[in-house]
Amino acid sequence: MPGRSQRKFVAPLNQPPLADFKVGVDNVIFSVDTAQNRLLVLLVMRQQEPFLNHWSLPGTLVRQGESLEDAAYRILSEKIRAKNLYLEQLYTFGGPQRDPREASDSYGVRYLSVSYFALVRFEEAELIADRMTGIAWYPVKQVPQLAFDHNEILAYGHRRLRNKLEYSPVAFEVLPEMFTLNDLYQLYTTVLGENFSDYSNFRARLLKLGFLCDTGIKVSRGAGRPASLYRFDAEAFAPFKDKPLVFI
Amino acid sequence: MPGRSQRKFVAPLNQPPLADFKVGVDNVIFSVDTAQNRLLVLLVMRQQEPFLNHWSLPGTLVRQGESLEDAAYRILSEKIRAKNLYLEQLYTFGGPQRDPREASDSYGVRYLSVSYFALVRFEEAELIADRMTGIAWYPVKQVPQLAFDHNEILAYGHRRLRNKLEYSPVAFEVLPEMFTLNDLYQLYTTVLGENFSDYSNFRARLLKLGFLCDTGIKVSRGAGRPASLYRFDAEAFAPFKDKPLVFI
DNA sequence: GCAAAAGTGTTTAGAGTACACCCATGT
DNA sequence: ACATGGGTGTACTCTAAACACTTTTGC
Numbered sequence: 388m389p390g391r392s393q394r395k396f397v398a399p400l401n402q403p404p405l406a407d408f409k410v411g412v413d414n415v416i417f418s419v420d421t422a423q424n425r426l427l428v429l430l431v432m433r434q435q436e437p438f439l440n441h442w443s444l445p446g447t448l449v450r451q452g453e454s455l456e457d458a459a460y461r462i463l464s465e466k467i468r469a470k471n472l473y474l475e476q477l478y479t480f481g482g483p484q485r486d487p488r489e490a491s492d493s494y495g496v497r498y499l500s501v502s503y504f505a506l507v508r509f510e511e512a513e514l515i516a517d518r519m520t521g522i523a524w525y526p527v528k529q530v531p532q533l534a535f536d537h538n539e540i541l542a543y544g545h546r547r548l549r550n551k552l553e554y555s556p557v558a559f560e561v562l563p564e565m566f567t568l569n570d571l572y573q574l575y576t577t578v579l580g581e582n583f584s585d586y587s588n589f590r591a592r593l594l595k596l597g598f599l600c601d602t603g604i605k606v607s608r609g610a611g612r613p614a615s616l617y618r619f620d621a622e623a624f625a626p627f628k629d630k631p632l633v634f635i
Numbered sequence: 636m637p638g639r640s641q642r643k644f645v646a647p648l649n650q651p652p653l654a655d656f657k658v659g660v661d662n663v664i665f666s667v668d669t670a671q672n673r674l675l676v677l678l679v680m681r682q683q684e685p686f687l688n689h690w691s692l693p694g695t696l697v698r699q700g701e702s703l704e705d706a707a708y709r710i711l712s713e714k715i716r717a718k719n720l721y722l723e724q725l726y727t728f729g730g731p732q733r734d735p736r737e738a739s740d741s742y743g744v745r746y747l748s749v750s751y752f753a754l755v756r757f758e759e760a761e762l763i764a765d766r767m768t769g770i771a772w773y774p775v776k777q778v779p780q781l782a783f784d785h786n787e788i789l790a791y792g793h794r795r796l797r798n799k800l801e802y803s804p805v806a807f808e809v810l811p812e813m814f815t816l817n818d819l820y821q822l823y824t825t826v827l828g829e830n831f832s833d834y835s836n837f838r839a840r841l842l843k844l845g846f847l848c849d850t851g852i853k854v855s856r857g858a859g860r861p862a863s864l865y866r867f868d869a870e871a872f873a874p875f876k877d878k879p880l881v882f883i
Numbered sequence: 884g885c886a887a888a889a890g891t892g893t894t895t896a897g898a899g900t901a902c903a904c905c906c907a908t909g910t
Numbered sequence: 911a912c913a914t915g916g917g918t919g920t921a922c923t924c925t926a927a928a929c930a931c932t933t934t935t936g937c
Contacts, residue, residue: 406699408656410729410747451654451743455729479727479749481658481703495699499658501727569889588927590890611888612934633881817916836900838917853907859915860907 408481411500412458413446413537415477415544416467418509418524419561421570424577425526426548427509428541429466430533432521438534442521444541446500459503466522467514469507473560477502478543480536500535504544506561552578554633556598559619565602567614568593575635584635596634598623656729659748660706661694661785663725663792664715666757666772667809669818672825673774675757676789677714678781680769686782690773692789694748707751714770715762717755721808725750725792728784748783752792754809800826802881804846807867813850815862816841823883832883844882846871 416429430442445466449458459474481499514522525531527545532538551557558574568590575583593599598620605613627634664677678690693714697706707722729747762770773779775793780786799805806822816838823831841847846868853861875882 403698403700405657405696406701408658408697408747409653410656410658410745448653449656449729449745450651451745452651453654455727455747476726478724479703481697481749497658497697497699499656499703501729567889585927585929587890587892587929591892592926607935608888610886610936612890614889815916832899833901835902835917835919839919840899855908856915858909858913860917862916 406497407495408497408499410449410455411446411498412449412455412462413444413500413502413540414459414462414505415444415502415541416463416505416507417527417544417548418507418512419574419577420509420524421573421577424573426528426545426577427524428527428530428544429514430523430525430530431466433534434520441534442525442531443534444502444537445522455501456503459505463505463507465515467507467512469512471511471560472505472507473557474503474505477504477540477547480540500540502540502544504547506548506557508561508563510563549579553635556619556624562619565604565616565618567606567616568599569614571617579635589635592634596627598627654745655743656745656747658697658703659694659746660697660703660710661692661748661750661788662707662710662753663692663750663789664711664753664755665775665792665796666755666760667822667825668757668772669821669825672821674776674825675772676775676778676792677762678771678773678778679714681782682768689782690769690779691782692750692785693770703749704751707753711753711755713763715755715760717760719759719808720753720755721805722751722753725752725788725795728788748788750788750792752795754796754805756809756811758811797827801883804867804872810867813852813864813866815854815864816847817862819865827883837883840882844875846875 414429418427418429419425420427429445431445433439433441433443445462447458447462447465449455453461455476456474459476463469463472463474479499479501481497509524514524516522527541530538530541533541552575558571562570562574569586571593572586572589575589599617600620600623602616602618604616606616607613662677666675666677667673668675677693679693681687681689681691693710695706695710695713697703701709703724704722707724711717711720711722727747727749729745757772762772764770775789778786778789781789800823806819810818810822817834819841820834820837823837847865848868848871850864850866852864854864855861
């Protein structure tokens, strides 16, 4: 690497120049179709090269004056109208050659992707189908080959979702205001798999914790005894906040 | 935002231009001084503006052709010689105005920091004191005001370290090949605090899991009965890999 | 009445906790 | 011998897991 010289206080001697980056934000947006017990992820059809006409995670490049999180929310609001959602940063993928544009296009510009993970209520999330934009909820078990390294990002997001469910109350951000304990249980089983807990034990443990309050309202779903609607009490949950509590 | 026009397939109409980024990598490098029971973090004195002569996390800007992880390892190898280490990505901090250079310098270039978290063996980690570079292990309880948002990054890293210890075998990456159960216990107490577990219970639980093998070798540390040296058996640990096992 | 869904209770095995106590060494 | 740190065992509590059972609805 010797033989190159630069200005003294800008960069040390004999070192390759700094990379210039464009920064993208890609969102892994999950929702749970409680009716069909399926975990869904939002995919969009790319309208431009590279990977024209491939499915991909919804993403965008960060603009001037915009924070990473702003960009993540911007994508979300361009694709869906959702009242309640949970969003957090996932991981940053930034190896060279992860984006084909690096090779052809421009002068050594690198593309880096900061991925975000989001969870929205399926029933309230209204997809914004701007003219001829392919956009759809896909069952995570049936996602096709995606653009870039998006399959990898999705897998990472899925793992994070499972962990989050186990020790944080994200589920309540994504259920309606009032829900039955079975709704909650279904949500957990669709994300975590069938064998995570017996319903009656799940029920007992959760009720004992005391942050679910019975509204007294009953709903009937076809045959069978009507179920109570419960509400998540954020205040009663507060003591468990940020504790290593595993409540499932 | 209307009134601006661009080429049709490069950027959509009427939108502010993309931000250009330099990407930095900052490392939160921990080690545990088992002799004095202190958790240490590696800090360096900045040799240049901004924040000249302030302590900061060791960091660097990513160069052309270099992956993020490469950059993280490069910093590490410039500062310390360590045989064994654990490294993983932490979080990406990227709001505008997080770096003073954004305002003065250049043309709207943004500085984004991808932080990495590392754990090294204190005894084997040899600091590389290149001429007049301030570099030192600081007890995390006594770190001063740092440059940029590095105090925040450090706090984040500290939280991650505590979590990691509880459900993954990082401790063994940072202990010598052979160690006494007391060494291990001290490591946990210095990171997690005094009240996480009684020694004898800690001991019993860990031995029952069966991935620590007694080498039979005894070491004497002053007065008292000599302790057995144990070795971490990675194969025996394998079944617990990636499971939600909390073994402390 | 009977099936289906909701909700309650009981039994048991094992984990977590708090200790008390024995063991081997240096001085 | 006795202080010091290493190591073992026990008794008690609490939770997790499995599953049997009761209640309330639709048909």
